[in-house]
Amino acid sequence: MTPPPPPRSRLFARPGRGRAGGHLIGTYGLPALTALLFLIFSVTLPRTFPTLDNISSILTNQSIPAVLALGATVPIVTGNFDLSIGYGLGLAHVMVMQLIVHEGWPWPLACLAVIAGGTAVGVFNGVITEFGQIDSFIATLGTGSMLYAVTGWVTGGGRIVPGPDGLPDAFTDLYDSTFLGLPVPAFYVLALAVALWLLLERLPLGRYLYVIGSNRRAADLVGIPTRRYSVCAFAVSGLVVGLAGVLLAAQQQLGNPSVGLDYLLPAFAGALLGSTAIKPGRANALGTVVAVAVLAIGLSGIGQLGAQFWVTPLFNGGTLLVVVGLAGYSARRRLRTGITADRRRGSRAAPP
Known part of the structure; x- marks a missing residue:
């Protein structure tokens, strides 16, 4: 005899439907919020906000914070924080100006040297954090203070201003030029995001970094060299900071020893x-x-x-407080979901 169908209310109360809805909100809620904010401001400010000039301005002005946020993301994957990125950005862009203006280096060589120096700083951060067993907050804050001191020593507390001939056009075009009608820095952000997506989501290195961030002890037990890969994460962060410093120098076209600190909070809020x-x-x-x-x-x-x-600082600081709470909630929710799924698989696999 065929059993009767369940009541209609139970047909729509299938297991997992609520979790699936919550997963969709968590996954696509922020992109939806982006579209909603753009729509709201477009309706409120129809003459100035939804224009190509404003979009180009947003892409140009936010390219360096976006690059720096992507750099901060990699150590966060491993459960570490690089608080030196703002100080490193200030030193990197000052060193580009110093090498080009005062030392007479060709601008490509100066840019490569600064990017290599940023990578070295990242390696140093990783070494003192992992092998010195110093908390990443304290270690990178101390490193950042040292970088700020070096910045002051290089500049003497003043600005580095180009001579009458200015900077090479090819160098300033790194930031000021356009491609396909959009600012070139936007394409830098896109290329860097794709590169980091491939690194973190498609390559074994990225998977190891996620394992280290989720459970370092388990990573050690399965043979992952956690210290080495954590140093690699800091090195990638330092490389990206060096790149951001080059872009900042091309944007500012002078060396300002205190400008890097303004980018620290927006970078971490984004990451x-x-x-x-x-x-x-x-x-x-x-x-x-x-x-x-x-x-x-x-x-x-x-x-x-x-x-x-x-x-602006009120918005950045408040946003940082909110997103830290949201990030912690998302991590705990992900952990609870994984534990629940493991228990269900275990109950199904248990013999009758």
């Missing part, structure tokens, strides 16, 4: 907020790009609405 999207509960490159887009649209919109100058 941490990105861990709540696309791959909720873990830092990822695509989520970071989406997070930076949300922050950029929000800042541009409130700026055009006439916000005062102090709103």
Whole structure:
């Protein structure tokens, strides 16, 4: 005899449907928020916000924070934080100007030297964190303070200003030129995001980094050289900081010893907020790009609405507090979901 069908209310209460909805919200909620914010500001400011000039301005102004946020994402994957990125950015762009303006180096050689120096700083951060057994917060904060001291020593506390002939056009074009009608820096961000996505999601190195970040002891037990790969994560962060310093020098066209610190909070806000999207509960490159887009649209919109100058740091600081909470919640939710799934698989595999 065929049993009667369940009541209609139970047909729509299938197991996992609520979890699937929550997963979709966690994965695509931030991109949806990006589109919603753009729509709201476009309706509120129809003459200035949804224009090609404004979009180009957003892409140009937020390219360096986006690059720096992508650099901060890699150590976060391993459970570490690189607080030296703001100080490193300041030193990198000052060194580019110093080598070109005062030392007379060809600009390509100066850029390569600064990127290599940024990588070396990242390796140093990784070594003192992993082999010196110093917490990454303390280690990179101390390193950052040292980098700031070096910046002051190089500049003497003043700015590095080019001579009457200015900087080479090819160098300034690294930031000021366009491609396909869009600012070239936007394509740098896209290329870097794709490269980090491939590194973290498609290559064994990225998988090892995620394992280290989720359970370092388990990574040690399965034979993953956790210290070596953590140093590699810091090295990638340092390389990206060097690249961001080159772009900042091409943008500013002078050496300002204090400018790098302004990028620290936006970078971490983007990296941490990105861990709540696309791959909720873990830092990822695509989520970071989406997070930076949300922050950029929000800042541009409130700026055009006439916000005062102090709103920007207030927005960045408040956003950082919120996203740290969201990132922690996403990580705990991901852990609970994984534990529940493991228990269900174990119950199904248990003999009757």
